[in-house]
Amino acid sequence: MQIKETIEGDVVILALKGNLMGDPETTEFRDRVKSLVRDGFLKIVLDVSKIKWINSSGLGALISALATVNNSGGDLRIANVTEKIKSLFMITQLIKVFKSFESIDRAIASFQVDPISGKPADQ
Amino acid sequence: MHIRLLCSTTGDLHLSEAILKKSISITSTQANIRLVEAFILEIHDALHLDDSVLDRIMISITEVVNNGIVHGNKLDATKHVHIDCTGYDDRIDFLVRDEGQGFLPEKIPDPLDENNLLKEGGRGVLIIRAMMDEVEFRKGTEGMEVFLSIRRSPAST
Numbered sequence: 094m095q096i097k098e099t100i101e102g103d104v105v106i107l108a109l110k111g112n113l114m115g116d117p118e119t120t121e122f123r124d125r126v127k128s129l130v131r132d133g134f135l136k137i138v139l140d141v142s143k144i145k146w147i148n149s150s151g152l153g154a155l156i157s158a159l160a161t162v163n164n165s166g167g168d169l170r171i172a173n174v175t176e177k178i179k180s181l182f183m184i185t186q187l188i189k190v191f192k193s194f195e196s197i198d199r200a201i202a203s204f205q206v207d208p209i210s211g212k213p214a215d216q
Numbered sequence: 217m218h219i220r221l222l223c224s225t226t227g228d229l230h231l232s233e234a235i236l237k238k239s240i241s242i243t244s245t246q247a248n249i250r251l252v253e254a255f256i257l258e259i260h261d262a263l264h265l266d267d268s269v270l271d272r273i274m275i276s277i278t279e280v281v282n283n284g285i286v287h288g289n290k291l292d293a294t295k296h297v298h299i300d301c302t303g304y305d306d307r308i309d310f311l312v313r314d315e316g317q318g319f320l321p322e323k324i325p326d327p328l329d330e331n332n333l334l335k336e337g338g339r340g341v342l343i344i345r346a347m348m349d350e351v352e353f354r355k356g357t358e359g360m361e362v363f364l365s366i367r368r369s370p371a372s373t
Contacts, residue, residue, distance in 0.1 A: 112253070114278050116246045146253075146271065148279045149343055153336035160334065177271055184346045185339050186328050 094118040096125055104136040104201050105129055106172075110143035113151030126158040126169070135167025138200040142173035152187060159191065168192070172200040236262050236303030241296045242281070244289035244314075252281050255299065263303050269368060272347040273308065279340045280312045280362050288316030288360050303368075307349070310364045318360040321353050 094111035107126075113119060129137060139155070141147075155171075162169040170192045174182070182188040194200035240255045242248040256277055260270050281297050289295035295315040302309045325332050327339045345351050350365040 114253075114275075115249050115282055146274050146278075148275050148282070149337065149339040150282060152339060156334060156336050181275075181343065184343060186333060190333055 094121065096122065098125075100134075101201055103134070104138060104204055105134045106138045106140060106197055106201070108140040108143065112145050113147040113154060115148070115150040119150050119154035122154050123157050123161070126161050130161055130165045130167065135162060135165055136204045137162055137167065137169045138197060138204075139169060139171045140173050140197055141171055141178055142175060144175070144178065147178060147181065149185075152181065152185060156187070156190070168204070170194060170200045170203060172197045232304045232306065234302045234304060236301070236308075238262075238301045239299065241298045242285075243293050244285045244291055244295050244297060245293055246282065246285060246291075248285070249278055249282060252278055252299065255301075259301055259303065259308070263308070263368070265308075266369060269366060272366060273310075276344045276347045276364060276366075277310060277312065279344050280310075280364065283340055284312060284314030284316070284360065284362075287319060288314030290316060305368070307365055307367050310362075312362045312364070313356055314359040316359045318355050 094109060094113060097108040097110070099106045099108070109122070111118070113122065126137065137158075139158075144151075159169045172194050173196065174193045179188075179193075182191065182193075192203070194203060236259065238255070238259060240251065242251050253274065256270070256274050259265070259273075265273070277299065281299065284297040285291060289297065297315075298311075298313045300311045300313075321341050324338055324341055325335075327333075327335070327342050332338060341353075344362075344364070348364045348366050350363070352363040354361050354363070
């Protein structure tokens with residue numbers, strides 16, 4: 094699996110490409126998120142459009158990454174959810190757990206703070 | 217020759233002849249999941265599966281094999297997971313066998329329970345049952361056996 098990292102302001106976008114079906118890929122992904130949090134990046138967007146296959150191990154890695162970021166006061170959001178992944182999110186009810194957006198831009202925008210309410214734009 | 221006796225919804229009996237038989241045995245390291253991915257792609261090459269059927273097979277079989285490696289064989293590299301695939305005109309059957317003690321699927325905590333939603337594991341059996349048309353867990357002679365079957369066309373009956 095390839096992980097491409099780009100930074101826009103204080104948001105990190107991780108584009109995942111390939112399979113997320115167990116080690117070593119799941120460990121590599123977890124470690125990448127832990128490293129970002131250690132370096133102070135607490136707003137992470139996952140672009141999952143290029144994930145070919147993901148199974149319960151991959152879903153577990155996504156939950157682990159979400160917990161890592163949440164436990165440090167940040168958030169992880171998902172962009173470009175494919176029908177395949179949406180189907181797995183529905184089956185497992187993880188659709189209730191992950192904040193998903195139709196595009197990377199929208200996911201990034203969701204982190205922006207509304208200047209009037211002072212709350213994140215998606216709340 | 218491998219013949220399967222089928223019973224249709226009308227109660228008529230008919231015979232279905234295997235058009236593909238393939239097997240693979242792997243040792244119990246998680247890196248060997250890649251060999252299983254390649255094995256399934258060989259089946260795809262031979263049978264020209266619908267993309268959604270390939271997706272469902274790939275997710276389910278790697279899931280079952282991973283369970284066999286981790287929970288069945290406890291990552292003991294001297295033990296194996298065996299996969300037998302039999303393809304028919306209308307469906308594909310898989311038998312996945314490990315060499316471990318086995319487990320009771322009904323003992324797995326409900327992954328849809330609100331208290332379990334944030335747990336990292338425990339979704340494998342739920343996903344397998346949702347992806348495949350038939351799934352049966354049973355205790356085999358050497359370990360756990362999982363029989364899985366899927367229709368080759370999502371639209372066929």
